Amino acid sequence: DAGVIQSPRHEVTEMGQEVTLRCKPISGHNSLFWYRQTMMRGLELLIYFNNNVPIDDSGMPEDRFSAKMPNASFSTLKIQPSEPRDSAVYFCASRPSGLNAGSNEKLFFGSGTQLSVL
Amino acid sequence: RKEVEQDPGPFNVPEGATVAFNCTYSNSASQSFFWYRQDCRKEPKLLMSVYSSGNEDGRFTAQLNRASQYISLLIRDSKLSDSATYLCVVRERAGGTSYGKLTFGQGTILTVHP
Numbered sequence: 590d591a592g593v594i595q596s597p598r599h600e601v602t603e604m605g606q607e608v609t610l611r612c613k614p615i616s617g618h619n620s621l622f623w624y625r626q627t628m629m630r631g632l633e634l635l636i637y638f639n640n641n642v643p644i645d646d647s648g649m650p651e652d653r654f655s656a657k658m659p660n661a662s663f664s665t666l667k668i669q670p671s672e673p674r675d676s677a678v679y680f681c682a683s684r685p686s687g688l689n690a691g692s693n694e695k696l697f698f699g700s701g702t703q704l705s706v707l
Numbered sequence: 708r709k710e711v712e713q714d715p716g717p718f719n720v721p722e723g724a725t726v727a728f729n730c731t732y733s734n735s736a737s738q739s740f741f742w743y744r745q746d747c748r749k750e751p752k753l754l755m756s757v758y759s760s761g762n763e764d765g766r767f768t769a770q771l772n773r774a775s776q777y778i779s780l781l782i783r784d785s786k787l788s789d790s791a792t793y794l795c796v797v798r799e800r801a802g803g804t805s806y807g808k809l810t811f812g813q814g815t816i817l818t819v820h821p
Contacts, residue, residue, distance in 0.1 A: 624811075631813035632751070632794070637806070644806055680750060695741070696809065698750035 591615075593699035595681050601705045607669040610702045612681030613662055622696065623656055623666050624680040632680070638664065671706045678703050708733055713795050713812035720819055724785045728815045730778040730795030738807070739798040740771055742780050744791045745814065751794055754780075785819045792816050 594613040602608055614621050623635040637645040641658045649656070653672070658664040668675055682696040713730045720726050732740075740757035755762065757769040757778055768781040778795055792814040801807030 622809075632811040634808065634810075637808070639806070645808065695753040696751075698752070700750055 593681055593683050593697050595679075595699035595702050597702060598700065599703045599705075601707065602671055603707050604672055605670045606706075607667065608671045608675075608704060608706075610666040610679050610681075610704070612664045612666070612699060614664070614681070614683035615685075615697055616662065618683035618685050618697070619661075620684045620686065621658060621664050622682040622684075623664070624682065626678045626680060626701075627676075635666070635679075668704075671704075673706045676704055676706050709812075710734060710810045711795055711797050711812040713815050715813060715815060717816035717818055720785055720817070722785055722787060722819055722821055724819075725781065725783045726785060726817065727782075728780045728793055728795075728817075730780075730812055732776050732778070732795075732797045732810075734797065734799055734810075735776065736800045736805075737776075737797045738800040740769075740778050741796040741798070742767075742769060742778075743794040743796055743811070745794060746791050751811075754793070782817075785817075787819050787821065790817055790819045 596611045619640050621638040624632050625635055626632045634648045636656045638658045654668055656666045678701045680698050680701045682698045684694050684696050711732050718726055742754040743751040744754040745751040755764050755769055757771045759771055761770040766783045770779045794814045795812035798807050798809050799805050
């Protein structure tokens with residue numbers, strides 16, 4: 590299994606530009622998570638999908654952020670317009686089960702996208 | 708108060724040393740507990756789950772104190788390869804309106820030197 594695949598690995602953009610991050614979860618996994626990691630705030634959950642449906646988007650910072658999961662094998666996180674404070678590492682993660690996941694079921698993370706907004 | 712709090716360190720220890728990390732959590736309804744390891748510029752990976760009775764995996768021992776809402780990780784005989792950031796993770800109980808959200812601590816940095 591190839592694991593969770595994220596693209597791009599690095600993204601450098603200018604303030605005001607649109608940024609789209611992509612994620613392919615592990616085949617058969619029903620749950621998908623988007624996290625953001627910074628030195629100041631650590632790992633923060635942005636949004637959680639179960640069976641392609643957004644369940645918890647309370648961590649999405651503001652309207653500039655949006656996420657979609659059109660099918661079980663693909664998700665996007667979009668920032669429009671981007672700002673310097675959005676600079677962070679964005680991780681996508683998946684796990685096999687959905688809402689009734691076993692209590693000790695682990696998350697599988699992608700390698701992350703390092704975003705720099707100038 | 709943060710939901711999951713850890714001493715950020717850094718901890719700098721020589722090879723062979725024993726080192727312990729602590730973590731406290733604020734939600735008494737938390738159900739499951741984990742330690743994840745994150746190497747520099749890499750993604751987090753599960754190190755071990757933490758069970759109520761405490762559990763060991765080789766040189767690593769995890770303990771849970773539900774009454775004090777406290778989790779610990781002990782590393783014996785430290786190796787250079789143990790250098791990483793260790794993330795304490797708490798999962799809330801699933802049921803009702805809760806889906807069992809995972810909350811990560813900010814991590815404790817460990818550097819093991821020769």
